[in-house]
Amino acid sequence: MPQSTIHPLQQLGEAIRLKRQFKKMTLLDISMSIGAHRTTIGRLEQGDPAISIGILYQVLKILGSAENINKLAGDISMIQLLNDNGLLKRPRKRKKLPWISQKPTYNSINWKNLTSSKK
Numbered sequence: 428m429p430q431s432t433i434h435p436l437q438q439l440g441e442a443i444r445l446k447r448q449f450k451k452m453t454l455l456d457i458s459m460s461i462g463a464h465r466t467t468i469g470r471l472e473q474g475d476p477a478i479s480i481g482i483l484y485q486v487l488k489i490l491g492s493a494e495n496i497n498k499l500a501g502d503i504s505m506i507q508l509l510n511d512n513g514l515l516k517r518p519r520k521r522k523k524l525p526w527i528s529q530k531p532t533y534n535s536i537n538w539k540n541l542t543s544s545k546k
Contacts (some may be wrong), residue, residue, distance in 0.1 A: 428476055430446030442471040446490045461485040 436468075447457060458465040465483055471478045487493040491508060 433474065433476065436476055440472040442472035443486060443490065443492075446492060447472075450490065452490075457486060457489060460489050 447454075454468045458468050461482065463485075467478065467482060468486065471482060484493060484496060485515045487496060
């Protein structure tokens with residue numbers, strides 16, 4: 428995974444850890460609240476990209492930080508609604524593919540070159 432992806436995940440994990448510590452919660456407190464293993468929460472705080480989005484959401488909800496994800500989901504719903512109503516579509520020019528207009532026909536094939544054999 429590229430470093431440009433790993434670094435923000437590590438920053439997110441660090442922010443989650445700081446928020447948990449600010450609320451004076453342990454890894455065990457969070458893990459028992461969401462039904463995940465303590466090491467899973469530790470991996471989330473280290474920025475492990477393999478942690479499921481469901482675990483991330485549950486942890487953010489417990490820490491009181493899920494409103495940003497809910498806002499993002501609302502934004503995505505609005506974008507989908509605009510797209511469904513055709514408001515986001517741009518007219519695109521059709522690309523003319525050169526081989527479509529030049530379909531070979533029986534008469535256009537040079538059969539002499541295909542059947543002649545060099546001796």
